[in-house]
Amino acid sequence: xxxxxxxxxxxxxxxxxxxxxxxxxxxxxVRGIISLLLLxxxxxxxxxxxxxxxxxxxxxxEKIVAVLVYLIVLIFLYFSITIYVPKLFSQTLTMIEEVVxxxxxxxxxxxxxxxxxxxxxxxxxxxxxxxxxxxxxxFTTITSIGSMGLTFFMSLILSFFFIIEKxxxxxxxxxxxxxxxxxxxxxxxxxxxxxxxxFGVVIEAQFIIACVNTLLTTIGLLIMKFPQNQxxxxxxxxxIFSLIPVAGxxxxxxxxxxxxxxxxxxxxxxxxxxxxxxxxALESYLLNPKLMSSKTDLPVFFVFIVLMIxxxxxxxWGLIVGIPVFVFVLDLLGVKSEKPHQQKKIxxxxxx
Numbered sequence: 001x002x003x004x005x006x007x008x009x010x011x012x013x014x015x016x017x018x019x020x021x022x023x024x025x026x027x028x029x030v031r032g033i034i035s036l037l038l039l040x041x042x043x044x045x046x047x048x049x050x051x052x053x054x055x056x057x058x059x060x061x062e063k064i065v066a067v068l069v070y071l072i073v074l075i076f077l078y079f080s081i082t083i084y085v086p087k088l089f090s091q092t093l094t095m096i097e098e099v100v101x102x103x104x105x106x107x108x109x110x111x112x113x114x115x116x117x118x119x120x121x122x123x124x125x126x127x128x129x130x131x132x133x134x135x136x137x138x139f140t141t142i143t144s145i146g147s148m149g150l151t152f153f154m155s156l157i158l159s160f161f162f163i164i165e166k167x168x169x170x171x172x173x174x175x176x177x178x179x180x181x182x183x184x185x186x187x188x189x190x191x192x193x194x195x196x197x198x199f200g201v202v203i204e205a206q207f208i209i210a211c212v213n214t215l216l217t218t219i220g221l222l223i224m225k226f227p228q229n230q231x232x233x234x235x236x237x238x239x240i241f242s243l244i245p246v247a248g249x250x251x252x253x254x255x256x257x258x259x260x261x262x263x264x265x266x267x268x269x270x271x272x273x274x275x276x277x278x279x280x281a282l283e284s285y286l287l288n289p290k291l292m293s294s295k296t297d298l299p300v301f302f303v304f305i306v307l308m309i310x311x312x313x314x315x316x317w318g319l320i321v322g323i324p325v326f327v328f329v330l331d332l333l334g335v336k337s338e339k340p341h342q343q344k345k346i347x348x349x350x351x352x
Contacts (some may be wrong), residue, residue: 009183019187020332034314039155043160045200046207049161053054066163073156152346191332198331202245202324209287210242213249213279220275224268226259245303245323249280300322 009015027034053070055062162169176185218235231259235258241252253276260268298306303323310322 009011015183016187016190019184021192023191035317036158038160038317039152040158041200042203043155043159045196046204047163049204050168053118059320060135063164066160070156070160135339150207157322194331195328198328199321199324203321203329206243206245206320206324209283210248212287213242213283216279216282217252217275220279221256224264224271224275226263244307244319249276250284252276270307298327 027037030037047066047069051062052062052066054065054069058065165204174188176182177189179185214235218231221231221234222228237255238252241248244251253273256272256276258271260272264271306322306326307319310318310325312318314322
């Protein structure tokens with residue numbers, strides 16, 4: 001039995017696989033607080049990066065920078081809750097009412113053959129049923145905002161204490177490397193570093209991409225003279241969709257096209273599709289290569305497959321963290337993703 005244990009501890013790959021499976025089982029056991037854990041990790045990672053950048057250029061002590069940054073975040077949250085959230089709800093309801101009213105009028109009398117064909121295929125009762133279910137989803141989301149807000153606040157507090165006591169936390173963690181479970185602790189540290197190097201990088205890059213996409217799309221919508229009283233709601237929707245890697249920009253085409261059609265007809269829909277295509281090209285050919293490493297470059301087919309599977313098992317969180325987790329697994333397995341033209345370049349260089 002002792003010999004079997006020694007053979008197990010000496011087999012690094014098997015040992016780390018068992019540790020990874022054990023960690024997955026623990027996460028499944030505490031799945032009720034998975035939102036708290038994920039938000040805490042995301043906040044901590046992003047804040048450490050931001051504080052590090054500010055400290056590098058300002059030379060202000062990191063703890064003082066951390067306190068100032070979190071203070072600014074709290075002030076921003078206060079004004080968001082007291083001023084912008086009520087505006088957001090009113091703008092969202094106004095936008096839904098206008099879209100519903102427009103399509104109800106179009107269903108009654110129209111000379112547009114395309115619209116006539118759509119309403120001949122889909123009856124108005126089916127549309128009303130879908131709209132009703134959509135409204136139910138909205139109200140269900142609103143009722144869950146309270147619990148999500150508490151989770152958000154707790155994650156923010158936990159990330160703050162982690163950053164303030166970062167050196168102490170790291171010292172405490174290193175203490176396990178000299179304990180009776182040092183081998184398991186080293187494996188957990190190895191997996192943790194891999195996770196941060198892949199998951200963290202993808203989340204950070206996707207957050208930056210989401211901000212850029214939201215800014216550019218909002219500017220484009222303002223140029224197209226979309227209603228300004230709906231812009232806050234549209235910007236939030238675009239930002240949330242943009243957090244979904246690759247597919248988010250494509251998914252946002254549907255609601256934006258519907259709203260564009262109610263405002264300016266087919267012409268505005270074409271403009272919206274052109275704008276989204278240009279922004280997607282900017283994301284694919286400029287932002288992704290600059291912000292993400294080559295190992296995160298995945299075929300779109302696999303991206304959609306991973307998103308569908310992760311959404312099935314993890315819900316909304318699966319859409320956001322599905323790709324980063326998949327990249328983490330690929331990194332553990334040593335799988336490298338290279339485009340065909342990159343492989344040709346490598347072959348040509350090797351020949352020369």
